[in-house]
Amino acid sequence: MILQQSQTLSQWLQTDAPVSARQAAAGKTYRAIRSIVANPAALAGLIIILLLIAVAFLAPFLARGISPIAQDLDNRLHAPDLAHWFGTDELGRDIYSRTLYGARVTLAMVLLVSVIVVPIGLAVGTLAGFLGGWIDSVLMRITDIFLAFPRLVLALAFAAALGPGIENAVIAISLTAWPPYARIARAETVTISKSDFISAAKMQGASTWRILFKHIVPLCLSSVIVRLTLDMAGIILTAAGLGFLGLGAQPPTAEWGAMVSAGREVILDQWWVATIPGVAIFIVSLGFNLLGDGLRDVFDPKST
Amino acid sequence: MIDVENLNVTFKSGNALMHAVRDVSFFVEEGETFGIVGESGSGKSSVLRAIAGLIESTHSKLSINGKPTSARQARENSRLMQMVFQDPYGSLHPRHTVDSILREALIIHSIDNQDKCILKAIADVGLGVEHRYRYPHQLSGGQRQRVAIARALILSPPILLLDEPTSALDVSVQAEILNLLGRLRESYSLTNILVSHDLAVVAHLCSRIAVMQFGRIVEVISAEDLRRGKTKEAYTAELIFASRGFSRVS
Numbered sequence: 001m002i003l004q005q006s007q008t009l010s011q012w013l014q015t016d017a018p019v020s021a022r023q024a025a026a027g028k029t030y031r032a033i034r035s036i037v038a039n040p041a042a043l044a045g046l047i048i049i050l051l052l053i054a055v056a057f058l059a060p061f062l063a064r065g066i067s068p069i070a071q072d073l074d075n076r077l078h079a080p081d082l083a084h085w086f087g088t089d090e091l092g093r094d095i096y097s098r099t100l101y102g103a104r105v106t107l108a109m110v111l112l113v114s115v116i117v118v119p120i121g122l123a124v125g126t127l128a129g130f131l132g133g134w135i136d137s138v139l140m141r142i143t144d145i146f147l148a149f150p151r152l153v154l155a156l157a158f159a160a161a162l163g164p165g166i167e168n169a170v171i172a173i174s175l176t177a178w179p180p181y182a183r184i185a186r187a188e189t190v191t192i193s194k195s196d197f198i199s200a201a202k203m204q205g206a207s208t209w210r211i212l213f214k215h216i217v218p219l220c221l222s223s224v225i226v227r228l229t230l231d232m233a234g235i236i237l238t239a240a241g242l243g244f245l246g247l248g249a250q251p252p253t254a255e256w257g258a259m260v261s262a263g264r265e266v267i268l269d270q271w272w273v274a275t276i277p278g279v280a281i282f283i284v285s286l287g288f289n290l291l292g293d294g295l296r297d298v299f300d301p302k303s304t
Numbered sequence: 305m306i307d308v309e310n311l312n313v314t315f316k317s318g319n320a321l322m323h324a325v326r327d328v329s330f331f332v333e334e335g336e337t338f339g340i341v342g343e344s345g346s347g348k349s350s351v352l353r354a355i356a357g358l359i360e361s362t363h364s365k366l367s368i369n370g371k372p373t374s375a376r377q378a379r380e381n382s383r384l385m386q387m388v389f390q391d392p393y394g395s396l397h398p399r400h401t402v403d404s405i406l407r408e409a410l411i412i413h414s415i416d417n418q419d420k421c422i423l424k425a426i427a428d429v430g431l432g433v434e435h436r437y438r439y440p441h442q443l444s445g446g447q448r449q450r451v452a453i454a455r456a457l458i459l460s461p462p463i464l465l466l467d468e469p470t471s472a473l474d475v476s477v478q479a480e481i482l483n484l485l486g487r488l489r490e491s492y493s494l495t496n497i498l499v500s501h502d503l504a505v506v507a508h509l510c511s512r513i514a515v516m517q518f519g520r521i522v523e524v525i526s527a528e529d530l531r532r533g534k535t536k537e538a539y540t541a542e543l544i545f546a547s548r549g550f551s552r553v554s
Binding site: 016017018019020021023024028195196197199200201202203204205206207210214215218219 | 353356357358379380381382385386387389390391394395396397398399401403404408409412413434435437438439442452455456459
């Protein structure tokens with residue numbers, strides 16, 4: 001919709017009488033963004049995540065052309081100085097550059113896990129909650145079985161069975177991460193299904209699929225996204241744990257967990273090798289947790 | 305037009321069987337507004353939901369326009385009857401705009417000229433075009449109920465089921481919505497079943513009224529008799545007495 005001359009952008013976004021569906025949606029997004037930005041902790045989280053994304057994209061530029069896998073055995077375990085801002089590791093690779101490139105691996109894993117986990121969790125949970133009966137029992141008992149295993153141990157088992165590598169680590173983490181999402185989606189769906197607006201949709205002849213996709217999933221999505229953001233820290237830590245144990249990214253790929261693992265043997269004499277990637281894991285996990293808390297406040301259905 | 309015979313509704317709660325509606329029978333003429341009153345838990349809403357096909361029921365006859373109806377034919381039923389729910393805060397999807405709430409039925413039934421239909425529906429219930437792209441949380445309770453009524457009427461069904469349409473609204477808005485329902489009944493030539501616990505509302509809109517207690521119809525009374533207090537059953541008299549409110553015995 002074209003902006004009128006007399007209107008500023010913020011007036012256009014904040015009007016209580018939008019003239020098109022797009023303006024209404026833009027206004028809703030604008031209010032959501034404003035309430036995230038108004039929350040200092042959430043804003044800090046958002047900035048950290050945006051920085052992570054920026055670092056991942058700009059890694060070659062920020063690393064000043066230093067390759068993350070170029071070895072320099074004369075300069076191994078070199079302390080931080082002007083040439084190597086975060087020092088070098090046991091093969092003389094620049095830790096600053098490796099940390100930046102490690103953001104790419106972390107971001108890719110987090111994205112892939114989300115893309116796998118959310119649809120599976122939503123599908124299982126909404127179907128179980130909406131259809132009920134034996135479908136509900138079967139789907140939820142399968143979920144219970146997955147929940148019965150300790151997450152890292154199950155991920156380890158899958159990663160070991162599938163073989164080491166980033167893709168397999170993603171699959172292993174996803175296979176262990178989806179059950180809580182199915183649980184949340186089911187609980188939400190059971191509540192939503194009793195609402196009058198679902199009865200109204202049924203009376204208008206909406207099919208089961210239409211009710212699921214158009215009415216129930218959009219309402220489940222907000223709590224699932226909040227849960228996902230809060231889970232990100234756990235996913236990053238599991239990924240790092242798999243990397244630490246040698247089941248995640250394989251050398252020479254720069255991955256934070258594997259970097260911590262490599263620094264373990266020299267942690268007392270060359271502290272920077274394990275500390276820098278550890279700090280990176282810490283900051284990113286913290287960012288996701290802060291953002292998750294903020295999103296929970298914004299998406300809280302009770303506030304609308 | 306609506307013929308109900310020996311309607312029974314039971315709910316299972318754990319192992320206990322709750323018999324909410326027992327052998328309810330009545331007939332609603334075309335163009336009539338039939339009222340059902342009773343206290344909370346008397347089964348009046350269950351009767352309505354069973355007719356709407358939203359809950360399972362057993363009956364010897366449940367037919368509309370002479371055709372038997374059942375919960376399994378929601379799509380066919382939707383052009384025949386629609387329902388307005390009690391709570392306007394729970395009957396509109398919180399993430400859909402008024403426009404998409406109204407468009408839903410038009411898409412399901414692949415009706416052309418959707419924008420025209422939506423604008424007409426909005427105007428019919430006394431809302432303005434400025435409300436079209438608002439979300440429910442940007443509307444007042446009365447406006448929400450108007451949207452719910454517009455949604456129910458957008459397929460122009462001959463039958464409108466009203467489940468306590470005004471009880472969640474404050475008094476001045478109640479009057480507006482009742483007048484709107486009265487006006488729409490004329491312009492859409494609707495047959496209504498109105499469920500309410502409010503005798504004044506029912507006497508205002510309905511020609512005949514069924515009084516329910518413990519899942520049974522105690523008495524069917526005309527609005528005229530109800531206003532004059534000419535009751536056959538003691539329970540109806542009690543209900544009328546209770547509706548006049550508290551009176552001090554001096």
